[in-house]
Amino acid sequence: MKKKVLTVDDSRTIRNMLLVTLNNAGFDTVQAEDGVEGLEVLEESNPDVIVTDINMPRLDGFGFIEGVRQNDRFRAIPILVLTTESDAEKKNRAREAGATGWIVKPFDPSKLIAAIERVTA
Amino acid sequence: MDMNEIKEIFFQECEEQLAELESGLLRLNDGDTDPETVNAVFRAVHSIKGGAGAFGLDDLVSFAHVFETTLDCVRSNKLEASPDLLKVMLRSADVLADLTAASRDGGTVEASRTSGLVAELEAYAKGQPLPSASAPAAPAPKPAAPEAPVAEAPAATDDSGFQPVPFSFDAIDGDDELAIDGGASVFTVRFKPRSDLYAKGNEAVLILRELAKVGDLQVRCETDDLPSLDMLDPEGAYFSWLIRVETESDEEAIRQVFEFVEWDSTVEITAGADEEAFSAPDAAGEEQPMAAIPFDLSLLEDEPVVVAEAEAPVAAAAEQPAALAPANMPLAAKAIAAEAEKKETAVPAVPAAPQTIRVDLDRVDRLINLVGELVINQAMLAQSVVENESGGSSAVNLGLEELQQLTREIQDSVMAIRAQPVKPVFQRMGRIVREIADMTGKSVKLVTEGENTEVDKTVIDKIAEPLTHMIRNAVDHGLEGPDKRTELGKNPEGILKLSAKHRSGRIVIEIADDGAGINRERVKAKAIENGLITPESNLSDEDIDNLIFHPGFSTADKISDISGRGVGMDVVKRSIQALGGRISITSKPGKGSVFTMSLPLTLAVLDGMVVTVADQTLVVPLTAIVETLQPEKSDIHSFGPSQRLIAIRDTFCPLVDVGNILNFRADLANPVDGVALLVESEGGGQRALMVDAIQGQRQVVIKSLEANYTNVPGIAAATILGDGRVALILDVDAVVTASRGQPLSPDMMLAATG
Numbered sequence: 001m002k003k004k005v006l007t008v009d010d011s012r013t014i015r016n017m018l019l020v021t022l023n024n025a026g027f028d029t030v031q032a033e034d035g036v037e038g039l040e041v042l043e044e045s046n047p048d049v050i051v052t053d054i055n056m057p058r059l060d061g062f063g064f065i066e067g068v069r070q071n072d073r074f075r076a077i078p079i080l081v082l083t084t085e086s087d088a089e090k091k092n093r094a095r096e097a098g099a100t101g102w103i104v105k106p107f108d109p110s111k112l113i114a115a116i117e118r119v120t121a
Numbered sequence: 122m123d124m125n126e127i128k129e130i131f132f133q134e135c136e137e138q139l140a141e142l143e144s145g146l147l148r149l150n151d152g153d154t155d156p157e158t159v160n161a162v163f164r165a166v167h168s169i170k171g172g173a174g175a176f177g178l179d180d181l182v183s184f185a186h187v188f189e190t191t192l193d194c195v196r197s198n199k200l201e202a203s204p205d206l207l208k209v210m211l212r213s214a215d216v217l218a219d220l221t222a223a224s225r226d227g228g229t230v231e232a233s234r235t236s237g238l239v240a241e242l243e244a245y246a247k248g249q250p251l252p253s254a255s256a257p258a259a260p261a262p263k264p265a266a267p268e269a270p271v272a273e274a275p276a277a278t279d280d281s282g283f284q285p286v287p288f289s290f291d292a293i294d295g296d297d298e299l300a301i302d303g304g305a306s307v308f309t310v311r312f313k314p315r316s317d318l319y320a321k322g323n324e325a326v327l328i329l330r331e332l333a334k335v336g337d338l339q340v341r342c343e344t345d346d347l348p349s350l351d352m353l354d355p356e357g358a359y360f361s362w363l364i365r366v367e368t369e370s371d372e373e374a375i376r377q378v379f380e381f382v383e384w385d386s387t388v389e390i391t392a393g394a395d396e397e398a399f400s401a402p403d404a405a406g407e408e409q410p411m412a413a414i415p416f417d418l419s420l421l422e423d424e425p426v427v428v429a430e431a432e433a434p435v436a437a438a439a440e441q442p443a444a445l446a447p448a449n450m451p452l453a454a455k456a457i458a459a460e461a462e463k464k465e466t467a468v469p470a471v472p473a474a475p476q477t478i479r480v481d482l483d484r485v486d487r488l489i490n491l492v493g494e495l496v497i498n499q500a501m502l503a504q505s506v507v508e509n510e511s512g513g514s515s516a517v518n519l520g521l522e523e524l525q526q527l528t529r530e531i532q533d534s535v536m537a538i539r540a541q542p543v544k545p546v547f548q549r550m551g552r553i554v555r556e557i558a559d560m561t562g563k564s565v566k567l568v569t570e571g572e573n574t575e576v577d578k579t580v581i582d583k584i585a586e587p588l589t590h591m592i593r594n595a596v597d598h599g600l601e602g603p604d605k606r607t608e609l610g611k612n613p614e615g616i617l618k619l620s621a622k623h624r625s626g627r628i629v630i631e632i633a634d635d636g637a638g639i640n641r642e643r644v645k646a647k648a649i650e651n652g653l654i655t656p657e658s659n660l661s662d663e664d665i666d667n668l669i670f671h672p673g674f675s676t677a678d679k680i681s682d683i684s685g686r687g688v689g690m691d692v693v694k695r696s697i698q699a700l701g702g703r704i705s706i707t708s709k710p711g712k713g714s715v716f717t718m719s720l721p722l723t724l725a726v727l728d729g730m731v732v733t734v735a736d737q738t739l740v741v742p743l744t745a746i747v748e749t750l751q752p753e754k755s756d757i758h759s760f761g762p763s764q765r766l767i768a769i770r771d772t773f774c775p776l777v778d779v780g781n782i783l784n785f786r787a788d789l790a791n792p793v794d795g796v797a798l799l800v801e802s803e804g805g806g807q808r809a810l811m812v813d814a815i816q817g818q819r820q821v822v823i824k825s826l827e828a829n830y831t832n833v834p835g836i837a838a839a840t841i842l843g844d845g846r847v848a849l850i851l852d853v854d855a856v857v858t859a860s861r862g863q864p865l866s867p868d869m870m871l872a873a874t875g
Contacts, residue, residue, distance in 0.1 A: 010164070013131040013172035020127065053171075055164045069320070078322035082171075100322035101381035107175035118331055119322065119381070 003120060004028040006047035008038035008064060009082065010056040014107060018051065021109040027116070035059025039067045042074055049120050050079045051103070051112070054090055062097045069098035078119035082107070131172040135221045138165040142214050143548055150207045159202070163192045169217065178224045181217075184235055188213050191242040200245060209241045212559075215552050305336070305369050311389040313343075313361035316354075318385035325362065331378045336368025361387075365394055482578070485538055489725055492528075492535045493822035496726075499528045500819075500843030529820075536723050540575040543621045543630070546585050547572045550592050550619055557596040564603050564613055565596055570620035576628045577723035583700055584630070584720065587693040591632050591716055592617070594690065599636035599714055609711070611635070627702075627744060628722055633715040639708040641665045666706045666714075670694045698854055700724065701742065701837070703801075729821050729850065730798070731842070732812040735785035738848040739812070740821055740840055745853040747799045747807065749815065752776075752792045763789065767797060767809045774799065777860040778811045779851070783835050800853050808857050819843075823850065835859060 005027045007018040015031050022029040030045040032038040034056040042050070050068065054061035061081060069075045078100040083091050091102055103115045145162035148155075170185035191210070194200035216238055219230045310332070314325050332338060346359040353359075366375060372390055379388045503521055547569045558565040600606075600615035607613050618633040641662060648654045648668045660668075669690045697704045702720035721727065721744065729740035730749075756768040757776070765776040776797065780786045790811055797809040821840035826833055826849075837852040 011168045011171060012134045013127060013168075013175070016127045016130055017175055020123075055160075055167050057161070057164065075320075076322055095321070095384055098321045105171055105174050107171070119324075119327060121324070121327065 002026060002028045003048040003116075004030065004045060005116065006030050006032065006038065006041060006045055006050045007052070008032045008035060008041075008050065008056070008061070009053040010034050011053070014053065014082070017107055017109075018112070021112055025109075025113045035061065035064030035067065038064050039071075042068065042071070046074075047077065049116055050077055051082060051116070052079060053082045054094065062093055065094065065097040065099050080115050080119065128176055131176065132221065132225045134172065135169050135225075138168050139214065139218045139221065140545060140548055141165045142217070143211070143551060146207060146211050146214055147551060149202050150204070150211070156196075159192070159196045163189065163196050166192055166217070169221065173224070176224075180230070180235075181220045181224050184213075184217060184220055184239065187239050187242045187246075188217060191246040194246050194248075200248065206245055209238065209245065211551075211555055213238050213242060215555065218552070305367050306371075306392065307394045308366045308368065308372060308375055309391050309394060310364040310366055310375060311361065312364060312379070312386060313388075314358045314382065314386040316356055316358040318382050319356065319358060321385060323382050323385070325360070328378060328382060329362065329364070332364065332366065332375065335370050335374050335378060336366045338367075339365040480538075485535075489535050489539065492532050493725065496528055496532055496820070496822055497841045497843075499524055501845055504843040532726065532820075536577065536725065539578045539723070539725075541578050541581055542573045542575050543581060543584075543628075544572040546581055546588060547619055547621070549585065550588060553589055553592050554596060554617060557593055561597060562602060563596060563600055563615060565600060565615045565617055568616060568618045570618065571622045574621040574623060574628060575722075576621075576720070577725065579724045580628070580700060580720055580722070583696070584718075587696045587718075588630070588632075590693050591690075592619070595632055595634045595636070595714070595716070599634040599638075601637055623722075624719070627719045629717060629719045631715055631717050633713060635713040638710040638712055638714050639666050639669070639706070641710070644668050663707070666708050669706065670704070701727075701744075725823060726820055727823055727840075727850065728818070729840075730818050731816040731848065732796075732798070733814045733816060734783070734812050735780040735790075737780075737785055738816070738842065738846065739779070740848050740850045741798060741800075741810070741812075741853065742837075742850065743818065745800045747801050750797050750799065750809075752795070752797050752809075754793050757792050765789075765792065767792070769799065769809070774807050774809050775860065776809045776811055777856060779856060780811070780813070782856050782859050800857070808860065810853070810856065821848075821850070 005018075005022050007015065007022070007029060008031075009015050009018065010033050015033070019029050019031065030041055030047060032041040035052075036059045038050075038052065039059070052061045052064055056064075059067070065079055065081075068077060068079060079098065081091070081094040081099045081102040082105060083094065083102045094102065100119050101115055103112055142162055142165040145158050145165065148158050149162070166185050166189045170182055170189055173181035173185060188210075191200070191206075195202050195206075200206070216230060216234055220235070222228075223230050312325070312328070314323075318325070329338070329340060341363040343361040343363060344359070346361070347353070348359065368374065372392065375390055376383075376388075379386070382388075503525065506517060506521055551567050551569075554565050554567045557563075595617055596615075600617070601609065601611075603613035606615065616635045618631070620631045620633075622629055644665050645654070645660070645668075648665075648671070649656050653668060653671050654660065670693075671691055694704050697718050697720065700720055701724070702718055704716065704718040706714055706716050708714040727740075728743040730743055730746060732739050732741055750769065752767055758766045758768065758773070760766050766773040767776045768774075776792060778789050781789055790813065792811055795811050795813045796815055797811055799807055799809050801807055821842070823838045824840055826836060826839050829839070833849075835852055835855045836849045837855075838850045839847050840850060842848050
């Protein structure tokens, strides 16, 4: 069965890239534009893994991760954070919030797939 | 979807983000202290950087990175958003826009602009410039730096996340040869997860699987910590692993595997095999003394196993925490659920953005064209029903009326699709103002109003240029320098107000400055010098002000780089007229000038008066017509050889014979036989246009003559009437100008018969 990935990112560019990359790699992909929508989509899509951005309007990545980790049904889902190399501080905060791992931007399809495979069975 | 399409999306998104960036910075500049504004500004730059990185647009990435770093300092309150800083940031936003454009369309941005700003931004990020210190005092720009954005990151944020796990360096020092020899080296890894590791969605088994990619493993699972069942926390972490890795890679490769979990586990990597550990398993857990467990250890005291075999028990252990049954912790769960609910109820407070879709402009244009055809068709149908009056039952007429109303509604709705706020154009003006203010050393504050006023996209596209020119003009010629302003008792910072509003079916854009106003003496002198007027001319203030729209008129003593460029206000006027618009100026010496332009909301339809002139059907734009009147013989007065005036109430107004001007007929028509349309021409003067008869008033679909035939002087465009005939739309201003003695070009006859 195809694995399902939920991506949460406010950038249309990155969303499209994630979609193309993940679909090409044989994943099912569901997408949300910010943390609030991410939590909604989570409920209805039941993904195997989540990839999220940090800087988003309404509810940022930290809040989103906390939201997932506080959700009894979904709190064990691996969550990968899209981050930039210079965002070490952010990475730490993401880990504190409960992120499983991270993908360092610039966006690289092979790195993304490798990271997803790394955290999923 | 391929990469090129995504790239296209990226550039579209950049434009939105750049607009967001600029408006955010301007809000901050106006004293907005909402953290969300700073966040939005930061996000805009961050987004651009993220996308640019994915496409390898290095220049863009490196500049965005520096910008972002400084913004981050503002966001985290390390740096105050002072007016000086905001100025630097606004200029940075401009450069970012240029870099984006350069990435999209090719070309480059002057390296000096980028490097200068990079230096200023970095200086702010390091907290070096005092609020009052001028930015150029910042450290010299790094010439070659932009290629390595990562390296430019301030050290403060860089090292906190990548701290190597402390124990291990000493241990490997002596064993380096192992790896250098090129053969496989052996490492021993002790891996003890804490429960947080599982809580964050990691799994020990997956880590081991990853490790197996680095080299051959021998894995031993330490179960000594496992408490008795009644003591067992289902979400606890009790197992640890002792792994012997035989690999051709180095220690770093092994450490990489534990990258995601180094916080939530203890990982010890030592070079060389810990043979003792593998032969004497009891010694493995010595680091943390463990309580004896009442388990039959013999079951676990197998030979060390390779990873494939180890997976099963490991997986079982790892799944424990993963299988999280809510029933296990009802209290905590409730608390969590309550909190989550709180979160959810708090969230909808943010108003959802209206749903939008993006549509290719071509599709909208096609729709508009089709609706245009529909309108024409409906008019033709109505006409033929009227002509066959005998067959027209009341039901047909009723249906026809409804059809007409629906058509009109469809047309309005389709036009609304194309309607867009003038905001993006206004925002661009902000940048123009900054640039010119910089170049002229003036201090200018741009105030915009009514930026959400909507107008057809084609109009928006076309007003940017004249608007730019007028803005440049207002800053360059209108506003005084700060010293002069202080001298005059004005605020040294000049104010330029740009506003838009709807007024009677048109959009009115005003550009008001609080500068010196028009220097009438100088304008008059210049006009006399250029032979535009004679020294004896008695002109009203308004007339003098409007002289600046005359071709080739410029009061600037020296042609400046800014508003000179060989383009005068006459060009602005002409381009606005080409849009069916009008422009005028009012000015008060010492108080400033106001340029007012009014434009049609759309270039696709027009409300017109259908008239007959020398057996030709013409359409006169309704917006130009002030009133219509039936001339009496006593009102007509001859003036000179061929000029005639008509008396309207207390004033005299030149009478313009449209048929004669357009060469529809050689002689002058008798005014008493026709109708006069009083029109407002540019510059405020009124003229009475003579036509033979008025047929009626209707909305017509504009068909470009230029696109379908060629430009015809005196004629703005064409349309198709209900009876299927082509009618020409009169260019009122051109006809009025021609009546002043500048003949229209001779190809008129040809066009008029077409």
